[in-house]
Amino acid sequence: MISCHRNASSSEFYKLVDLRNNVLTASMPIVVVVDDRLLLEQADREVAVIGQYAEAWSMRKLIEAAAGGGLTWH
Numbered sequence: 471m472i473s474c475h476r477n478a479s480s481s482e483f484y485k486l487v488d489l490r491n492n493v494l495t496a497s498m499p500i501v502v503v504v505d506d507r508l509l510l511e512q513a514d515r516e517v518a519v520i521g522q523y524a525e526a527w528s529m530r531k532l533i534e535a536a537a538g539g540g541l542t543w544h
Contacts, residue, residue: 471503471529474513479504479520486523500524503532 472478482502489495502520506513506528513528520526 471505472516473505474509474516476512476516479516483520483523486520490523501527503527503529505529 472482486500486502489498489500500523502524504513504517504520504526506517507530510530517526517528
């Protein structure tokens with residue numbers, strides 16, 4: 471889980487790019503959860519960017535899924 475601040479997302483993004491470019495980890499399933507409890511719109515932007523390289527969830531979607539609201543993939 472990372473915060474929705476762009477520095478946290480940027481750091482995670484670079485890690486994901488490194489993992490995807492490595493032959494041993496290129497197909498490894500990765501899930502990133504972005505904490506959206508403070509800045510909802512910023513978190514949605516970060517989920518969209520990170521979602522290009524990994525399965526990305528916002529905290530509210532994860533809470534909804536756990537409460538029985540179903541799964542919504544990004």
